[in-house]
Amino acid sequence: MESENTFKKLKEKGRTATIQRLAVLECLRESHGHPTADELYQSLRQQYPTLSRATVYNCLQVLKEAGLIQELTIEKDKARFDPDPEPHHHFFCRRCKTIFDFQVNCPVAGSGCVEGHQIEEVQAYFYGICESCLKEEKRAVA
Amino acid sequence: MESENTFKKLKEKGRTATIQRLAVLECLRESHGHPTADELYQSLRQQYPTLSRATVYNCLQVLKEAGLIQELTIEKDKARFDPDPEPHHHFFCRRCKTIFDFQVNCPVAGSGCVEGHQIEEVQAYFYGICESCLKEEKRAVA
DNA sequence: TTAGATGCAAAGTGTTTGCAGCCTG
DNA sequence: CAGGCTGCAAACACTTTGCATCTAA
Numbered sequence: 406m407e408s409e410n411t412f413k414k415l416k417e418k419g420r421t422a423t424i425q426r427l428a429v430l431e432c433l434r435e436s437h438g439h440p441t442a443d444e445l446y447q448s449l450r451q452q453y454p455t456l457s458r459a460t461v462y463n464c465l466q467v468l469k470e471a472g473l474i475q476e477l478t479i480e481k482d483k484a485r486f487d488p489d490p491e492p493h494h495h496f497f498c499r500r501c502k503t504i505f506d507f508q509v510n511c512p513v514a515g516s517g518c519v520e521g522h523q524i525e526e527v528q529a530y531f532y533g534i535c536e537s538c539l540k541e542e543k544r545a546v547a
Numbered sequence: 548m549e550s551e552n553t554f555k556k557l558k559e560k561g562r563t564a565t566i567q568r569l570a571v572l573e574c575l576r577e578s579h580g581h582p583t584a585d586e587l588y589q590s591l592r593q594q595y596p597t598l599s600r601a602t603v604y605n606c607l608q609v610l611k612e613a614g615l616i617q618e619l620t621i622e623k624d625k626a627r628f629d630p631d632p633e634p635h636h637h638f639f640c641r642r643c644k645t646i647f648d649f650q651v652n653c654p655v656a657g658s659g660c661v662e663g664h665q666i667e668e669v670q671a672y673f674y675g676i677c678e679s680c681l682k683e684e685k686r687a688v689a
Numbered sequence: 690t691t692a693g694a695t696g697c698a699a700a701g702t703g704t705t706t707g708c709a710g711c712c713t714g
Numbered sequence: 715c716a717g718g719c720t721g722c723a724a725a726c727a728c729t730t731t732g733c734a735t736c737t738a739a
Contacts, residue, residue, distance in 0.1 A: 421738065423694065443728080457696040462729065467694095478623040480674075480702080484729060496664055509661065519651065521678030522638055529671040530620075536663030563713075565719065585703080604704065624729080625703060663724040 429464040433474060434484060434488040437502045439495070441483045479530045482537060492527060498535035500542075507531055512536040555650045570595060571606040575616060576630040578657035581637070581646045583625045587597040619645060634669060642684075651672055 411430065415422045432449050433440065439446070446461045465486055468474045477485040484505065487495075496507035509529070516524050532541070538543050553572065557564045574591050575582065582590070588603040590654050607628055610616045619627040627635075627652065638649035650673070658666050678685070 407715090420694095422627075425695075425739080455696070457698095459697075459730075460695055463694080476623070478620045481618070481620040481626055484623055494664075498664075499667070507661075507664075512691070516675075519649075519673075521681070522640075522649075523676045523681055524638075524673050525641070525675040527671065527673050529669065531661075531666050531669050532666075533658075533667040534665045539665055540665070563718070565713090567720075583703085591718095597721070599723095601705075601722075602720055605719080 411473060415467070418467070418471045420467050422473065423464075425453070425456060425460050425465060427466045430442075430459060430468055430473060430488070432485055433468075436488075436502055439479075439485040439487050443483075445486070469535075477480060477504070477528065494529040494531065496531040496533070499532060500534050500538040503513055504536060505535075519537065537542055553615060556615055557609070560607050560613045562611070562613065565606075567595070567598060567602050568606045568609060570598075571603060572610055572615060572630070572657050575610075575628055578630075581619060581621075581627040583627055585625075587628070615662040619670065619672075621644070621670075636673065637677070638673040638677065641674060641679040642676050642679055645677060647677075 408427075411427065412422050415426070420426075420530070421476070428449055429445060432445055436445070436448070442461055442465055443458070443467075444457070449456050449461065465476070467483075470474050470488075472490050472521050475487045475490050477487055477495060479485060479495055487506075489506070494507045494509060495504055497504050518524065554564045559566070563614075570591055571587060574587055575682075578587070578590070584607055585600070587607070588598070588600050591598050591603065607616070607618070611618055611628075614632050617629045617632050619629055619637060621627060621637055621649055629648075631648070636649045636651060637646055639646050658668070658670065660666065
């Protein structure tokens with residue numbers, strides 16, 4: 406069962422699987438489109454009215470350290486979160502602001518050693534205009 | 548001459564090549580290690596005591612739009628700047644916090660079209676421990 | 690029981706904005 | 715002379731911190 410893995414990974418880091426942490430993780434997994442901490446907070450607040458913003462930040466930090474999620478700095482002003490902890494890349498549409506997973510076979514996708522430097526993590530961010538926005542632009546011109 | 552290119556690129560965007568903008572650009576070019584806006588401000592302040600922080604931010608923004616520099620979001624809390632506007636990637640050492648250019652032959656390094664999406668920019672960030680920090684760690688163990 | 694987690698508010702940090710005055714083309 | 719640019723301070727947005735209270739192992 407998936408939730409056993411969650412417990413295990415948290416325990417490995419000496420952290421407790423609290424209601425809040427599980428709720429944040431589940432909310433992130435259900436959400437589409439790499440939400441921000443505040444988006445998760447706003448969404449969770451409906452079900453857990455006493456939940457505080459600081460707790461959401463704390464939970465995300467802990468979940469990240471446990472390797473259950475990953476954090477994206479694809480936008481400079483706010484962090485976004487991805488429920489998939491496996492290494493993969495992202496595309497950011499500058500027009501509709503959508504972020505989606507984007508796999509290119511980058512030679513150094515995960516960890517390893519390159520030129521004597523030990524690589525622990527790779528984040529590749531692709532910025533541009535997504536297919537549907539391109540189509541919309543084409544339609545607007547016509 | 549290089550400075551002619553600077554003037555030309557600014558003019559193309561309808562911007563003036565002010566003393567401050569040229570100073571920020573030169574300071575960035577002279578600096579090593581991808582400084583933050585505030586580091587540039589602190590450095591420039593000695594030569595231009597009346598220079599304001601807001602102007603540094605403005606200059607960096609304008610220089611970026613003119614394609615003379617690029618901005619890195621390799622750290623989530625602050626932007627860093629690179630005097631080289633050509634597409635290339637970066638390594639961030641989590642131990643000594645150094646950032647250096649890091650070229651891997653990524654199949655999609657510059658612009659182009661992938662799966663219908665138009666790519667304008669790519670930023671790949673490699674996080675880990677740099678060679679010299681690894682050596683130091685090894686020495687500490689021995 | 691007790692270390693750790695939460696919730697709240699306040700503080701912190703990097704960045705942006707509003708606006709008067711200045712400079713430059 | 716007019717538009718754009720600077721400098722200053724205040725405003726902003728996201729994130730972190732301090733601390734009392736609470737909770738889970």
